[in-house]
Amino acid sequence: MSSSGVTEADFDVRESRECARVDIRGAVDPLSLQADPARKAGFKGALASAVRSGTTGIFTHDVEVTLVWFIEESRRYQTHLVADLDNVLKPILDAVTGVDGIMIDDNQVQSIRASWMTPGPRTGFELEFKALSADDYTSREGLSFVEFDADRCYLVPQAEKAVQDSFVRAYRAALAAYRSMLDEGMAESVARSVLPAARPFPRARLGKFEVVHHADR
Numbered sequence: 001m002s003s004s005g006v007t008e009a010d011f012d013v014r015e016s017r018e019c020a021r022v023d024i025r026g027a028v029d030p031l032s033l034q035a036d037p038a039r040k041a042g043f044k045g046a047l048a049s050a051v052r053s054g055t056t057g058i059f060t061h062d063v064e065v066t067l068v069w070f071i072e073e074s075r076r077y078q079t080h081l082v083a084d085l086d087n088v089l090k091p092i093l094d095a096v097t098g099v100d101g102i103m104i105d106d107n108q109v110q111s112i113r114a115s116w117m118t119p120g121p122r123t124g125f126e127l128e129f130k131a132l133s134a135d136d137y138t139s140r141e142g143l144s145f146v147e148f149d150a151d152r153c154y155l156v157p158q159a160e161k162a163v164q165d166s167f168v169r170a171y172r173a174a175l176a177a178y179r180s181m182l183d184e185g186m187a188e189s190v191a192r193s194v195l196p197a198a199r200p201f202p203r204a205r206l207g208k209f210e211v212v213h214h215a216d217r
Helices: 037-054 073-078 089-095 161-183 188-194
Strands: 011-016 021-026 057-059 063-070 109-117 124-131 137-139 144-149 152-156 210-213
Touching: 011 037, 021 037, 037 089, 063 089, 089 109, 144 161, 152 161, 161 188
Parallel strands: 063 109, 144 210
Antiparallel strands: 011 021, 021 124, 057 137, 063 124, 144 152
16 A cells, blocks of 8 residues: 555546547545655555556546546535645646556646535545547557657657558658748648647657657668
């Protein structure tokens, strides 16, 4: 058991690959960003472990997040020890992000809906993560990126090397066309139309993911 008293068993994680959706049911209160570091680390570690065990995929583009926290009205209104709703999301997002998580980086969160409800027979919280497109959820095994500059890394499809190399060449050509259009004085909003549909990631946000520079491909 972690120092927070929370274990992996406190979370029920369900993945729907065909719907590009992950649902998490927590049997404990979410922790605040301002919680004691040891308690927060324990909570995040237990949730991360449950997500790693309960999922095989990862979101590759923007994500919608919905949080419902089940808590008694008297606790919510009449105590000062209960976290504010806006402070409980960051520890959760940190726990589900990374090479063993369901998001590459938490800046993928495009929208958040958060609310609390009186629990009835339940306590804890429910979380839903959903891709904006079903194609934006893929296996996280063997995930890798190709870097073109510090602010632009693209996901390489999980395929044979020849196929991956074709994607790298296509990315390289698209970026060359984009930069050429900018050099010619074209508006960035127009030049952007030639860029890949794939979402770029800054190198600094890719942490422990495999990243290879395009010159080495």
